[in-house]
Amino acid sequence: xxxxxxxxxxxxxxxxxxxxxxxxxxxxxxxxxxxxxxxxxxxxxxxxxxxxxxxxxxxxxxxxxxxxxxxxxxxxxxxxxxxxxxxxxxxxxxxxxxxxxxxxxxxxxxxxxxxxxxxxxxxxxxxxxxxxxxxxxxxxxxxxxxxxxxxxxxxxxxxxxxxxxxxxxxxxxxxxxxxxxxxxxxxxxxxxxxxxxxxxxxxxxxxxxxxxxxxxxxxxxxxxxxxxxxxxxxxxxxxxxxxxxxxxxxxxxxxxxxxxxxxxxxxxxxxxxxxxxxxxxx
Numbered sequence: 076x077x078x079x080x081x082x083x084x085x086x087x088x089x090x091x092x093x094x095x096x097x098x099x100x101x102x103x104x105x106x107x108x109x110x111x112x113x114x115x116x117x118x119x120x121x122x123x124x125x126x127x128x129x130x131x132x133x134x135x136x137x138x139x140x141x142x143x144x145x146x147x148x149x150x151x152x153x154x155x156x157x158x159x160x161x162x163x164x165x166x167x168x169x170x171x172x173x174x175x176x177x178x179x180x181x182x183x184x185x186x187x188x189x190x191x192x193x194x195x196x197x198x199x200x201x202x203x204x205x206x207x208x209x210x211x212x213x214x215x216x217x218x219x220x221x222x223x224x225x226x227x228x229x230x231x232x233x234x235x236x237x238x239x240x241x242x243x244x245x246x247x248x249x250x251x252x253x254x255x256x257x258x259x260x261x262x263x264x265x266x267x268x269x270x271x272x273x274x275x276x277x278x279x280x281x282x283x284x285x286x287x288x289x290x291x292x293x294x295x296x297x298x299x300x301x302x303x304x305x306x307x308x309x310x311x312x313x314x315x316x317x318x319x320x321x322x323x324x325x326x327x328x329x330x331x332x333x334x335x336x337x338x339x340x341x342x343x344x345x346x347x348x349x350x351x352x353x354x355x356x357x
Contacts, residue, residue: 076246077101077146081134083108084117085231086153089172092239093151094125098246102142103129106156136160143167149246152204153238156183156269159204168249169204172242174234176200176216178264181209186227187292188267196265197221199234201245203256209266212256215245227294275299279329283319283346290317300350302341305334312339316352321345 080090081104093100103122105115115131122129130138134157139150143166150162152171162169175185179196182188189196198218203211219233245252275293277286277300289298297313304310326332326342333340339350 076148076249078149078151078246079104079142079147081105081150081152081159082118082154083113083115085113085235086172086238087118087121088235089151089153089239089242090118090121092243093246096243096246100125100127101145101147103127104134104138104155105129105131106133107131133157134159149249150204151242151246153242158208161206162204164203168253170214170245171202171204171209171211172238173200173202173209174198174231176218177202177209177213178259178261181264181266183208183269184296185267186230187270187296189221190225190227190230190292191288193265194221194225197225197230197233199238199241201241201252202259203253210259210261210264212258214252214256215241217241224291226291227296272299276301277314277317277348279341279343279348282344283321283348286317286319286343286348290319299356300353302334302339302350303331305331311356312350312353313356314350314353317348317350319343319346319348322347 077099078093079102080093080100082090083105090100103118105118108115119129139160139162147167150167150169152159175189175196176198177200180188180193198216200213201215202213205211217237219230219237221230275298277298295315297315300312300314302310302312324342328342328344330342332342341348
């Protein structure tokens with residue numbers, strides 16, 4: 076089938092599976108990335124290798140119609156933060172992969188909220204693209220394991236290793252899945268806004284346990300730390316890995332105890348935090 080893929084580096088495995096299954100990817104849409112919380116360098120290289128046209132502007136109705144005129148049969152979205160214009164279901168299928176068990180945890184970035192608030196929603200859903208975000212009829216759902224130790228990398232990996240097979244099976248029998256899709260129960264829906272800087276912020280007055288939860292929830296997506304270095308300069312850091320531990324101390328909360336290129340140690344409410352992987356946010 077002729078497919079338009081909409082995604083970024085995290086969902087590249089799905090695009091690769093489409094090629095392996097013998098489908099023709101006629102265009103790829105991605106979006107501008109900061110290479111801190113998201114990236115599209117690999118999918119751009121993939122498009123170049125397979126001579127697939129790629130663009131990162133906001134998708135327009137004209138884009139949709141032009142690609143349908145070029146024979147597009149399926150628009151497959153797997154990670155796109157903007158609203159996709161309506162796709163005429165009489166001309167092409169529009170489906171989206173969402174990493175939660177809808178209708179729970181709708182939103183652009185659901186995984187942190189699953190870990191922090193709704194672990195029972197761990198899994199993924201393939202649904203029809205409609206005018207409202209994450210609200211289309213459900214073609215397929217699959218739950219994934221989660222426990223109190225699961226971090227965002229593990230949770231996203233569990234989705235990543237299952238999604239290509241699921242998408243492959245759905246596309247092979249797309250009409251059956253489409254015709255038998257079930258409406259979502261909006262009365263049972265929950266939704267979350269994209270995490271902002273305040274939500275990502277590490278607060279030195281917080282507990283070791285709460286900071287660990289935030290670390291599990293954001294992981295490679297990164298949290299934000301404001302650190303005053305040994306030269307009394309305050310820098311904002313994107314932090315991708317850290318550890319905390321409870322321990323009695325007499326330091327003022329937020330005291331910088333060690334600063335090196337690979338390790339920053341700061342006192343927190345009931346112990347210490349060690350920042351292990353980080354970079355300055357310009």
